[in-house]
Amino acid sequence: MTSTRKLWSLLGVLLVLSFAVLLWSGNQIYQKAPPMPERVVAADGRVIYTQAEIETGRQVWQSMGGMQLGSIWGHGGYVAPDWSADWLHREAVAVLDGWARRDFGAPGYAGLNAERKAALQGRLAAAMRRNTYDAGSATITLPPERAAAIAEVSRHYESLFGNDPATAALREAYAMKNGTVPDAEHRRVLSAFFWWTAWAAVTERPDSAVTYTNNWPSEPLVNNRPPPSTFLWSAFSVTFLLAGIGLLGWHYAASHDREEPHRFPVFDPMRNIRVTPSMLATAKYFWVLLALFLVQILFGAITAHYQVEGQLVYGYEMAEVLPYSITRTWHTQLAVLWIAVAWLATGLYIGPAVSGYEPPYQRLGVNVLWVCLIVIVVGSFTGQWLAVMQTLGLEYNFWFGHQGWEYADMGRFWQIFLFIGLMLWLFLVGRALWPTLRVPSEGRSIIGLLFLSTVAIGLFFGAALMWGERTHLSMVEYWRWWLVHLWVEGFFEVFATAVIAFLFTRLGLLAVKTATVAVLFATIVFMAGGVLGTLHHLYFAGTPMAVLALGASFSALEVVPLAYIGFEAYHNYRLGGATPWMRRYRWPVMFFIAVAFWNLVGAGLFGFLINPPLSLYYMQGLNLTPLHGHTALFGVYGMLGIGLALFCLRGMKPELAWHEGILKTSFWCLNIGLALMAVLTLLPLGTLQLFAALEHGYWYARSAEFMQQPWVDLLVWMRVPGDTIFSIGGLALALFVVGLWVFPRREGERREAEAIQRGAPGGAEAKSPRQRP
Numbered sequence: 001m002t003s004t005r006k007l008w009s010l011l012g013v014l015l016v017l018s019f020a021v022l023l024w025s026g027n028q029i030y031q032k033a034p035p036m037p038e039r040v041v042a043a044d045g046r047v048i049y050t051q052a053e054i055e056t057g058r059q060v061w062q063s064m065g066g067m068q069l070g071s072i073w074g075h076g077g078y079v080a081p082d083w084s085a086d087w088l089h090r091e092a093v094a095v096l097d098g099w100a101r102r103d104f105g106a107p108g109y110a111g112l113n114a115e116r117k118a119a120l121q122g123r124l125a126a127a128m129r130r131n132t133y134d135a136g137s138a139t140i141t142l143p144p145e146r147a148a149a150i151a152e153v154s155r156h157y158e159s160l161f162g163n164d165p166a167t168a169a170l171r172e173a174y175a176m177k178n179g180t181v182p183d184a185e186h187r188r189v190l191s192a193f194f195w196w197t198a199w200a201a202v203t204e205r206p207d208s209a210v211t212y213t214n215n216w217p218s219e220p221l222v223n224n225r226p227p228p229s230t231f232l233w234s235a236f237s238v239t240f241l242l243a244g245i246g247l248l249g250w251h252y253a254a255s256h257d258r259e260e261p262h263r264f265p266v267f268d269p270m271r272n273i274r275v276t277p278s279m280l281a282t283a284k285y286f287w288v289l290l291a292l293f294l295v296q297i298l299f300g301a302i303t304a305h306y307q308v309e310g311q312l313v314y315g316y317e318m319a320e321v322l323p324y325s326i327t328r329t330w331h332t333q334l335a336v337l338w339i340a341v342a343w344l345a346t347g348l349y350i351g352p353a354v355s356g357y358e359p360p361y362q363r364l365g366v367n368v369l370w371v372c373l374i375v376i377v378v379g380s381f382t383g384q385w386l387a388v389m390q391t392l393g394l395e396y397n398f399w400f401g402h403q404g405w406e407y408a409d410m411g412r413f414w415q416i417f418l419f420i421g422l423m424l425w426l427f428l429v430g431r432a433l434w435p436t437l438r439v440p441s442e443g444r445s446i447i448g449l450l451f452l453s454t455v456a457i458g459l460f461f462g463a464a465l466m467w468g469e470r471t472h473l474s475m476v477e478y479w480r481w482w483l484v485h486l487w488v489e490g491f492f493e494v495f496a497t498a499v500i501a502f503l504f505t506r507l508g509l510l511a512v513k514t515a516t517v518a519v520l521f522a523t524i525v526f527m528a529g530g531v532l533g534t535l536h537h538l539y540f541a542g543t544p545m546a547v548l549a550l551g552a553s554f555s556a557l558e559v560v561p562l563a564y565i566g567f568e569a570y571h572n573y574r575l576g577g578a579t580p581w582m583r584r585y586r587w588p589v590m591f592f593i594a595v596a597f598w599n600l601v602g603a604g605l606f607g608f609l610i611n612p613p614l615s616l617y618y619m620q621g622l623n624l625t626p627l628h629g630h631t632a633l634f635g636v637y638g639m640l641g642i643g644l645a646l647f648c649l650r651g652m653k654p655e656l657a658w659h660e661g662i663l664k665t666s667f668w669c670l671n672i673g674l675a676l677m678a679v680l681t682l683l684p685l686g687t688l689q690l691f692a693a694l695e696h697g698y699w700y701a702r703s704a705e706f707m708q709q710p711w712v713d714l715l716v717w718m719r720v721p722g723d724t725i726f727s728i729g730g731l732a733l734a735l736f737v738v739g740l741w742v743f744p745r746r747e748g749e750r751r752e753a754e755a756i757q758r759g760a761p762g763g764a765e766a767k768s769p770r771q772r773p
Contacts, residue, residue, distance in 0.1 A: 003517055004445050004516055004517065004520065007517065007520035007521060007524065008445070008520065010524055011520060011523060011524050011527070014524060014527055014528060015527060015531070018527065018528075018531035018532055019531060021532055021550065022531055022532060022534065022535075025478075025532075025535060025546070025547050025550060026475075026478050028543075028544050028546055028547065029474050029475060029478050029538070029542070029543045029544070029547060030472075030474075030475055032205070032543070032544045033212075033472050033473075033474040033475065033542050033543075034196075034199075034200035034203075034212040034213075034474065034542045035133055035135070035138070036051055036054065036055075036196070036472065037051060037054075037133060037138050037139055037140045037196075038050065038051045038137075038138040038139065039051070039137075039138070039139045039140070040139070040140045040142065040195075041139060041140070041141055041142070042141075042142055042143075042144060042147035043141060043142065043143055043144055043147075044144070046147070048142065048147055048150060049192040049195065049196075051138075053188075053189045053192045054189070054192045054193050054195075054196045055193075055470055056186075056189045056192075056394070057189035057190045057191065057192040057193030057194070057196075058193045058473070059394045059397065059398070059469070060181060060186045060187075060189060060190045060193070060394065061190055061193055061194075061404060062397065062398070062402060062403055062404030062405075063387045063388070063390065063392070063394060063397040063401060063402060063404070064161075064180055064181055064325060064387075064388060064390070064402075064404075065323070065325025065326065065328075065329060065387075065388050065402060065404060066402065066403070066404015066405060066406075066409075067404055067405060067406040068324075068325040068326075068328045068329045068332075068404070068406065068409070069174075069176065069180075069323075069324065069325040069328075070082060070083050070086075070174070071083070071084075071621050071702075072084055072197050072473070073197060073201070073213060073216070073473075073477075073540055073541050073542070074216065074217070074540060074620035074621040075406060075477070075537075075541070075620075075621070076406055076621070077324075077325070077328055077406075078621065078622070078623060078625075078626065078702075079174060079175045079306060079307050079324065079707070080174035080175065080176065080324075081174070081699065081702040081703060081704075082217065082621055082698065082699070082702050083194045083197065083198075084194070084197040084198050084200075084201050084217065085198075085201070085217040085219065085697075085698045085699040085702065086194075086699055086702070086703075087153060087157075087194045087195060087197070087198040088198040088201055088202055088217070088219055088222070088224075088699070089219060089221070089697065089699035090153045090156065091128075091146070091149045091150065091153050091195075091198065092124060092128065092219065092221040092222055093109065093221070094148070094149035094152045094153060095124055095127070095128070095145050095146060095149045096108075096109035096120055096121070096124055096221070097109050098145050098148060098149065099120050099123070099124075099145065100112055100116075100120065103120075104116060121221060124221060124222060125221070125222045125223040127143060127145075127146070128146070128202050128203075128222050129202060129203065129204050129211065129222060129223065130203075130204070131203050131204050131205070131206060133203070140199070150195060153191070153195075154188065154191040154192075154195075157187065157190065157191045157194060158184070158187040158188055158191060160174075160176070161176075161180045161181040161187045161190060162179060162180075162181065162182070162184070162187055163178050163179050170704055171310075171311070172310035172311050173310060173704035173707070173708050174310075174704065175306040175307065175310050175311065175319070175323075175324035176311070176319075176323070176324070177311065177319040177320060177323040177324075178311075178319075178320075179390075180323075180390075181390065182390055183390075186394075197473070200212040200213055200542055201213045201216060201217060201224070202219070202222050202224065209227075210227045210229075210545070211224065212542050213540045213541070213542055214227060214229075214230070214539060214540055214543075214545065214548060214613075215227050215617075216539070216540035216617060216620070216698075217540075217697070217698035217699065218617065218618060218693055218694075218697050218698040219697045219698065219699065220696075220697050221697070224697075226613075226614055226617045226618075227545075229545055229548065229549070229613070230548070230613040230614045230617055231614055233548060233549050233552035233553065233612075233613050234552060234612035234613050234614040234615065236549075236552060236553055237552040237553060237555065237556035237611070237612045237613075238556070238612065240553055240554075240556040240557060241556040241557070241559055241560065241608065244529075244556070244557050244559075244560035245560055248525065248560055251521075263508075264508060264509060264579050265507075265508035265579070266579070266581075267581060268507070268581045268584060268654075269506060269507055269508050270506060270507060270650070270651055270654070271654050273353050273356075273506075273651060274356065275651065275652060275654075276352045276358040276362070276363075277358065277362075277363040278348065278352060278358060278362035278363040278365070278366045278428075278432075279348075279349050279352050279353065279651075279652065280652060281363045281366040281367055281370075282345045282348045282349045282366060282648065282652075283649075283652060283741075284370055285341055285342075285344065285345035285348070285370060285373075286342075286345060286645050286648070286649065286737060287737070288338075288341060288370070288373070288374070289338050289341045289342050289345070289641070289645060290733065290734045290737055292334050292337055292338035292341065292377070293334075293338045293730055293733075293734075294730055294731070294734060295330075295334060296330075296331055296334035296335055296338060297726070297727050297730050299327045299328075299330045299331040299334065300331045300723070301723055301727070302318065302322070302327045303324065303327045303328045303331050304716065304719055304723065306318075306319070306324045306327070307707075307716045308713045308716050308717060322385075323388055323389075325388050326384060326385055326388045329384055329388075329402065329409050330381060330384070332406060332407060332409075333380075333381075333407070333409055333410070335633055335634065335638070336407060337377060338641070339633075339637045339638055339640075339641045340492075341373065342640075342641030342642070342644055342645050343457075343492060343495060343496070343641060343644065344369075344425055345645070345648065346499060346644040346645070346647075346648055347425065347429045347454055347495070347499075348366055348369075348425070348428060348429060348432075349648045349651070349652070350429075350450070350499060350502065350648075351428070351429045351430075351432030351433050352432045353506075353651065354432070354433055354436050354447055354450075354502065355432055355433060355434075355435045355436040357432060357435045357436075358432075359428075359431045359432055362428060362431075362432065365424065365427075365428045366428065368424070369421055369424050369425055369428065372417070372420075372421045372424070373421065375417070376410075376414055376417050376418050376421065379414055379417075380409075380410035380411065380414035383400040383401045383402070383410070383411050383414070384401060384402040384409060384410070384411075386401060387401030387402035387411075388402060397411070398411065398412055398469040399411050399412045399413045400413050400414075405476065405480050406480075407480070407483070407484045408464055408480050408483055408484070412465075415464045415465060416465065418461065419461050419462060419464070419465065422457065422458040422461050423458055425454075425458060426454055426455060426457075426458035426459075429451075429454050430451060430454065430455070433447060433450070433451050433454075437451060442512045442513060442516070443502075443505060443512045443515075443516065445516045445519075445520065446498055446501050446502055446505065446512070446515060446516050446519055447498075447502070449494065449498045449519060449520065449523060450495065450498040450499060450502060452494075453491050453492075453494040453495035453498055454495065456490075456491035456494070457487065457491050457492060457495060460482070460483070460486055460487045460490075460491060461483065461487055463479050463480075463482035463483040463486070463487065464479075464480075464483045466479040466482070467479050467480075472542075473541075473542065474538075474541055474542035474543060477537070477538060477541040477542075478538060478541075478543075481534050481537040481538060482534065484537075485530075485533070485534040485537060486530070486531065486534055490526070490527070490530045490531065492637065493526055493530070494523050494526065494527075496640050496644070497519055497522050497523065497526075498519055498523075499644060500592060501515045501516075501518065501519045503647055507582075507585070509579075509582070525560065526558075528554075528557055528560075529554050529555065529556070529557025529558035529559075529560065530558055531554075532550055532551070532553075532554035532555075533551070533554045533555040533557065533558040534551075535547050535548075535550050535551030535554070535555070536551035536552065536554075536555035536611050536616070537551075538551060539551060539552075539613050539616055539617075539620075540616075540617070540620065548613055551613075552611075552612060552613050555611045556608070556611065556612070558603075558607070558611075559603075559604050559607060559608045559611075584650060584658075585647070585650060586660075587646055587658070587660075587663045587664075587667060588643045588644075588646040588647045588650065589643075590643075590667055591639050591640070591642050591643030591646065591667065592639075592640070592643045594635070594639045594643075594667070594670075594671055595635075595636055595639045595640045595643065597635075597671075598631055598632065598634075598635025598636050598639060598674075599632075599635075599636050601631060601635070602628060602630075602631025602632040602635040602636060602678075603628075603631075603632040603635075603636055606624075606627050606628040606631055606632070606678075607628050607632060609624065609628070610624055610625060610628055618690055618693045618694060618698070619686070619690060619693075621698075621702065622686050622689040622690060622693065622701055622702075623681075623682050623685040623686035623689055624682070624683070624686030624687070624689075624690065625686075626682055626686075627678055627682040627683055627686055630674065630677065630678065630682065631674065631678050634674060635674055639670075642670075642733065646663075649737065649740060653740050653744070655746055656740060656744050656745060656746060657745040657746060658736075658740075659736055659739055659745075662732050662735055662736040662739070663732075663733075663736055665728070665729070665732045666729045666730075666732035666733040666736060667729070668729070669725050669726060669728045669729030669732060670726060670729035670730070670733075671729075672722075672725055673722045673723065673724070673725035673726025673727070673728075673729055674722070674726060675722070676721055676722030676725065676726075677719055677722035677723060677726065678722075680715070680718040680719065680721070680722060681715050681716060681718050681719045681722070684715055685712065685715045685716070688712075689701040689702075689706070692706050
């Protein structure tokens with residue numbers, strides 16, 4: 001008990017300190033974000049852009065899909081270019097071409113000899129990196145050659161986002177619909193927003209040789225190269241990783257042999273749990289989960305196909321009905337939604353199962369919440385489609401349409417609605433757990449951690465409400481990653497750890513005291529790197545160097561617990577065969593083992609591949625990012641959601657025999673399909689993009705010139721085998737769940753009796769799977 005109290009105290013201190021530093025970092029970002037000028041003027045006093053035009057341009061960008069069509073500062077989609085890097089390169093080339101014509105009478109910069117190129121490039125870097133923002137008048141003053149270049153690049157974007165035949169081939173390469181922004185004035189102010197993001201990327205902070213985005217993106221023409229600090233903190237992050245792994249290894253070795261023999265039950269204890277009406281009502285959540293999962297797979301296939309046919313899907317002009325930006329929006333949003341539904345349903349099911357108490361009107365609350373989820377999905381998706389089709393209007397887009405922030409795309413009204421729904425979920429789960437929390441017991445710490453993670457899941461979605469329509473881009477990114485990183489990768493992780501520990505203790509496979517200490521320790525390790533690890537998403541989002549240092553140091557610690565995840569996988573595997581009746585739970589346990597594998601590979605190896613500042617400087621927004629995203633989001637959280645759902649379904653239908661062959665097909669197809677998708681397409685394509693970025697600059701790795709090469713099309717087509725196998729796995733899972741209701745089969749009593757006879761009668765003492773022989 002003393003050990004448990006110490007761990008609780010350590011966890012409390014850790015969270016207080018971590019969030020204090022995270023909030024301090026937010027204040028630093030707010031104080032040192034790139035300035036938003038009231039006016040941008042040429043040297044002759046002519047106004048180029050105003051603050052209102054830049055901010056309206058951002059609204060236009062958000063309404064057309066925002067980060068789902070190309071990216072800004074490296075965050076967003078991968079088919080269209082990063083608009084900040086693209087604008088920066090085009091403006092730099094336009095200035096160089098102007099100087100080449102004026103000074104040397106050459107047709108352009110490319111036709112000059114090496115000596116003249118070097119001279120002009122040195123002049124360009126000095127001119128573009130110079131900070132001419134005057135804080136007193138909130139004005140940026142630009143020399144004539146830059147003003148002329150801005151006008152030239154703006155004409156290109158006004159053509160690209162309209163219907164101009166001159167840029168039709170480029171629209172197809174970028175998978176953009178014709179008339180993405182039909183209003184001419186909106187296209188002009190959209191260019192103003194793109195220019196400002198590029199200006200922040202190339203302009204040095206006052207009294208510094210580093211730009212507002214820490215010299216990102218890589219652009220040789222303007223001397224945008226990794227600052228020395230990225231080398232320093234990348235080296236420190238590797239050092240912290242090795243130190244963390246060493247300490248965790250020492251802890252594991254020191255505590256490995258302390259476990260005492262544990263007595264396993266002869267019969268399945270979960271079969272004695274009374275399934276209440278509210279627990280049965282969660283079945284519809286799992287049906288919705290499957291529907292969302294299958295639709296997500298469909299939109300994922302369409303989104304990937306756009307990369308090879310541009311505006312077409314097997315010859316059909318799909319972009320005119322479902323543009324790339326909307327299919328990618330729905331694909332990414334559905335991933336978060338169906339996984340969240342799995343965990344929400346698990347919480348609603350586990351609450352009464354833990355306490356044995358069915359609160360009044362609990363079933364009604366479960367049903368009302370389900371209806372709310374359906375309304376939110378349908379309503380938010382409809383608003384996003386209307387926004388991208390440019391029929392909703394800028395006035396209503398923020399509230400009901402498309403906010404444009406990857407993973408936080410739904411309009412503010414739907415975010416508020418979802419937050420209220422999560423508060424209802426918190427209330428329903430909390431009041432079901434409360435009777436157990438009030439009574440002192442050996443397992444109260446696990447249940448307490450489960451309850452606190454439920455509270456955090458409910459409350460921390462509120463981070464989505466912390467920014468407004470005109471909040472500075474850097475601050476939106478700060479709060480957005482509170483939502484994406486802390487909500488999903490932080491507190492859902494704790495919730496899942498507590499739920500799995502609860503399930504294994506209720507099955508009698510783990511001693512409660514041992515599980516309690518293990519869960520608290522795991523939570524401390526996860527939170528030690530997880531909270532401040534949020535900052536690794538913000539290296540180049542207009543944040544100061546202190547944020548980069550903190551993010552590099554603590555994001556390395558996120559990988560530490562994953563280094564020993566194999567032990568937990570083996571432990572779960574041993575628990576899966578501890579008693580004959582555990583065969584009933586074979587496939588939920590197998591999905592937990594898959595979680596451990598993808599935690600190590602997807603979150604660990606592929607995550608740390610891109611996490612150090614020097615790595616991310618070149619890799620952010622390349623296909624190495626979705627390599628980590630797919631293998632971590634589905635490999636870890638998706639597999640975990642499926643495993644938890646299967647556990648609940650086993651308890652909900654305890655008397656039914658499972659179609660083992662269908663589940664086996666689903667399990668292996670999902671895992672093999674995900675692996676093929678990663679190995680055949682995302683990893684090689686991302687690696688080749690990395691070489692291109694290192695050699696020519698980031699803009700080139702994202703350009704149509706690079707991405708439209710035949711071998712890139714070949715790599716994208718090589719997704720077909722993996723995607724097909726993965727889809728078969730999804731369909732098999734849906735068939736299995738449907739079969740529980742449509743084609744139920746009862747377990748034979750004789751088969752179970754024979755299984756028990758092969759076990760240890762009388763509950764004979766057995767060694768814990770963790771204990772060495």
